[in-house]
Amino acid sequence: MKSINKSALNSNSASKVYAKHGGYKKLKAYQVAELCYDYTCRFCDRYIPRKDRHYDQMVQAARSGFQNIAEGSEDSATSKKLEMNLTNVAKSSIGELERDYKKFLTRHNLKIWQKGENIFEEARALHPQTVEEAARWINKPGHVQPIKERAGNLGAILANQAHWLIERLLERQANDFEKNGGFSERLYKTRKEFKRKRTD
Numbered sequence: 001m002k003s004i005n006k007s008a009l010n011s012n013s014a015s016k017v018y019a020k021h022g023g024y025k026k027l028k029a030y031q032v033a034e035l036c037y038d039y040t041c042r043f044c045d046r047y048i049p050r051k052d053r054h055y056d057q058m059v060q061a062a063r064s065g066f067q068n069i070a071e072g073s074e075d076s077a078t079s080k081k082l083e084m085n086l087t088n089v090a091k092s093s094i095g096e097l098e099r100d101y102k103k104f105l106t107r108h109n110l111k112i113w114q115k116g117e118n119i120f121e122e123a124r125a126l127h128p129q130t131v132e133e134a135a136r137w138i139n140k141p142g143h144v145q146p147i148k149e150r151a152g153n154l155g156a157i158l159a160n161q162a163h164w165l166i167e168r169l170l171e172r173q174a175n176d177f178e179k180n181g182g183f184s185e186r187l188y189k190t191r192k193e194f195k196r197k198r199t200d
Contacts (some may be wrong), residue, residue, distance in 0.1 A: 024073035
């Protein structure tokens, strides 16, 4: 059977009523948030015992980040308010994740890197596309920091970058709502246009 790539909502009426939605996988905020989840799962498996409550806490915070961006994107067809609410939940979850990474470092008496330090700037400029790429950087020969310190700080930095991108996404969503309105306005406009055409 031939696969169908087009949306089922492709009629003229549907395009007027439902806003463009989905496409979240192309969002940089989603991509980095999803990487945070994959990274956090591996990090917790290696450095946090499963019986430790921080294990589930960090994994769930990371999962909430990328999942709420995706859900909000899909729900934007009929509710910009819900889209923005879910995106804000994603932002809060990723912010919690960053704090958890820093708490991990503190609990293990490891240094939290600061802006301006060479190692911090190196990590911030890394922008890994995969967990494997991040792992290669953490484990590269010749570093002076403990592996656990490098892993924890990179996790915090990735979470911070995801948080920043989600904030920018929220800003774009607010601007879009201001310019184009929401679902109720599109319903009213579409119905009004239909009635006008019938009377012409």
